[in-house]
Amino acid sequence: MIEKILARASGRKTVTPGEVVVANVDCLLLHDLSGYLTGRVFEREVRRPMRYPERVVMIFDHHFCPPTEEGARILQENRSFARRWGINLFDCGNGNTHHVGVQNGFIRPGTVVVGSDSHTPVHGTLGCFATGIGNDSHAGTVMPFGKAWFKVPDAIQVRLSGTHKRGATPRDAALWLTGTIGEGGAIYKALEFAGPYVEQLDFWDRWLFPLIVVDLGAKCGYIEPDEKTLSFVRSVTDKPFDVLKGDPQRAFEAVWEWDLSDLEPQVACPPTVGNVKPVTAVLGAPVQWSELGGHGGGRIEDFRLAAQILTGRRVHPDLRFNLVPSSRAVFRQAVREGLVEKLHEAGATWFPPSTGSNQAYNMGAMTAEEAMISTHARNFPGRNGSPEAKMYLASALTVAASAVAGAIADPRQYL
Amino acid sequence: MNGGFFSKTVFKEKPMQARGRCWKFGDNIPTDRIVRTDLVFRPFSEILKHVLETCNPEFPLKVKPGEIVVAGKHFGQSSGRAIAAKALKQTGIGCVIAESFARTFYRNGFEIGMPALECPGITAQVSDGDILLVEIDSGRIVNETTGRELQARPTPPFLLDMLKAGGLIPMAERLAGEG
Ligand code: SF4
Numbered sequence: 001m002i003e004k005i006l007a008r009a010s011g012r013k014t015v016t017p018g019e020v021v022v023a024n025v026d027c028l029l030l031h032d033l034s035g036y037l038t039g040r041v042f043e044r045e046v047r048r049p050m051r052y053p054e055r056v057v058m059i060f061d062h063h064f065c066p067p068t069e070e071g072a073r074i075l076q077e078n079r080s081f082a083r084r085w086g087i088n089l090f091d092c093g094n095g096n097t098h099h100v101g102v103q104n105g106f107i108r109p110g111t112v113v114v115g116s117d118s119h120t121p122v123h124g125t126l127g128c129f130a131t132g133i134g135n136d137s138h139a140g141t142v143m144p145f146g147k148a149w150f151k152v153p154d155a156i157q158v159r160l161s162g163t164h165k166r167g168a169t170p171r172d173a174a175l176w177l178t179g180t181i182g183e184g185g186a187i188y189k190a191l192e193f194a195g196p197y198v199e200q201l202d203f204w205d206r207w208l209f210p211l212i213v214v215d216l217g218a219k220c221g222y223i224e225p226d227e228k229t230l231s232f233v234r235s236v237t238d239k240p241f242d243v244l245k246g247d248p249q250r251a252f253e254a255v256w257e258w259d260l261s262d263l264e265p266q267v268a269c270p271p272t273v274g275n276v277k278p279v280t281a282v283l284g285a286p287v288q289w290s291e292l293g294g295h296g297g298g299r300i301e302d303f304r305l306a307a308q309i310l311t312g313r314r315v316h317p318d319l320r321f322n323l324v325p326s327s328r329a330v331f332r333q334a335v336r337e338g339l340v341e342k343l344h345e346a347g348a349t350w351f352p353p354s355t356g357s358n359q360a361y362n363m364g365a366m367t368a369e370e371a372m373i374s375t376h377a378r379n380f381p382g383r384n385g386s387p388e389a390k391m392y393l394a395s396a397l398t399v400a401a402s403a404v405a406g407a408i409a410d411p412r413q414y415l
Numbered sequence: 416m417n418g419g420f421f422s423k424t425v426f427k428e429k430p431m432q433a434r435g436r437c438w439k440f441g442d443n444i445p446t447d448r449i450v451r452t453d454l455v456f457r458p459f460s461e462i463l464k465h466v467l468e469t470c471n472p473e474f475p476l477k478v479k480p481g482e483i484v485v486a487g488k489h490f491g492q493s494s495g496r497a498i499a500a501k502a503l504k505q506t507g508i509g510c511v512i513a514e515s516f517a518r519t520f521y522r523n524g525f526e527i528g529m530p531a532l533e534c535p536g537i538t539a540q541v542s543d544g545d546i547l548l549v550e551i552d553s554g555r556i557v558n559e560t561t562g563r564e565l566q567a568r569p570t571p572p573f574l575l576d577m578l579k580a581g582g583l584i585p586m587a588e589r590l591a592g593e594g
Contacts, residue, residue, distance in 0.1 A: 033455070037498065041584075046584060116495050116496060116497075117495065118495040133519070133522060134495055134497035134500075134526055135496060135523075136523065136583045137522070140526070140583045140584035140587045141583065144587070149583075184443065184488050184492070184515065187517075188518055217492070217515075217517060219518055378493070383452065
């Protein structure tokens with residue numbers, strides 16, 4: 001499928017894995033940090049006009065309100081860059097890069113999407129070819145020419161089946177797959193997620209799977225668009241798009257199959273995303289912070305799950321529970337469903353839509369002794385204050401259960 | 416290559432090579448350890464004092480131009496920012512050889528003009544401090560300390576052209592200029 005998209009975007013009939021093509025790019029997503037570096041390279045080294053400013057989107061998501069003068073200056077420079085070239089700008093408070101890009105209709109099936117944020121492959125959820133590329137590709141080829149070079153990847157199909165038991169969620173499945181396939185377990189591959197399990201998921205739960213592919217070393221993730229995908233896309237944009245259908249006979253380098261029926265809640269433990277264990281292996285591990293946010297969380301689904309656990313319960317007094325909506329649309333929905341008040345009354349704290357504690361630009365720094373459990377996408381050391389601080393990644397249910405217990409807890413005890 | 420600004424192969428220069436001491440690192444080194452996230456926006460003069468320091472504190476102090484970084488699997492994972500590759504290039508090293516790379520790091524390396532060779536099995540064949548001779552175009556690696564020879568995976572010709580052009584930006588410019 002990725003091959004078909006790349007063939008069309010590079011004006012060819014077919015492409016084969018391993019060859020290098022130059023393809024038209026439909027959307028370039030930048031955030032406040034990568035956007036700044038890219039803008040500098042573009043203006044200092046390229047010195048050509050921006051070819052398709054309407055395809056370039058910059059989102060301030062690591063900052064929601066700069067805490068330092070240096071941060072304020074970076075944002076100011078980004079704003080003037082955006083104005084100078086007429087690109088789309090979403091300023092502080094709009095949400096995190098990928099969610100804002102999707103919710104505002106910039107991502108459409110069958111297209112080519114790039115970003116320097118390494119989680120850009122998440123947009124494969126909409127049936128596009130999406131991957132992270134570096135500043136020089138953006139500044140040197142996407143901005144001046146609307147193109148980028150790609151090596152066509154081999155494809156592996158990941159076929160999933162089964163129905164979860166109580167307490168397990170799609171996020172647990174995604175964590176488990178990260179541990180099972182392993183960091184670097186699919187280097188340079190395109191991973192296509194399919195099977196009855198994936199088909200039955202709603203859009204934002206499917207999102208959790210292409211999100212993990214970067215840490216497996218893959219180039220992109222993909223889910224074949226079906227009616228659910230298409231009606232989601234139509235709900236956010238009326239721009240036209242046409243879907244490329246994969247032929248059922250298509251060849252994969254490998255097919256990996258798993259049944260997820262017996263899955264228990266999972267936790268990715270420090271220091272890496274691949275260090276995944278069943279929650280029962282880390283019960284009682286101390287945490288002082290918990291957070292729903294980042295690319296893996298801050299979805300409306302996460303706040304609903306947390307509310308299930310927090311109904312009639314309170315956040316443990318020794319722990320802080322941060323709630324970071326992934327976009328303004330999610331916050332509005334949380335208001336409508338009464339989740340804002342409910343979680344507030346339970347002792348959690350709402351933060352502005354953003355990427356949350358990711359890299360501790362606005363929030364989420366910890367001392368060497370502290371630990372957090374969150375729905376974030378990454379837990380490498382040095383991303384949240386002290387390099388010795390610990391980050392555990394889990395589902396919204398496990399995060400909320402731990403917030404109640406004041407230590408890592410099994411959500412099944414609270415359901 | 417398909418049409419457009421990358422269409423012609425116009426670079427014919429002498430083969431590239433690197434020779435020098437090898438600095439050896441482990442598996443899965445993230446970009447966050449090549450350049451600390453809190454230094455990303457600082458000037459290179461400051462970043463250079465800390466490159467890979469949490470993996471080997473001697474490296475930023477002692478690395479010399481032309482020397483070679485050898486690493487294990489999935490080198491340069493995590494962030495896709497080119498700054499990690501740029502900082503390594505600024506130390507003056509001649510190339511990076513790894514068992515395998517995170518694809519964003521591999522791509523960024525060539526785009527900024529720093530060769531990255533993939534050589535499965537390399538970590539078992541070289542020790543920190545060995546002297547290596549590396550032929551970038553052919554992928555031939557000679558460990559002069561042990562006398563052993565290794566062969567890296569071939570680098571796509573497109574990427575070799577990019578290196579010879581001095582990176583992606585000069586390449587895109589030059590070819591666009593030629594129509
Ligand atoms: S975790 Fe944050 S910095 Fe890293 S790739 Fe995702 S958004 Fe970018």
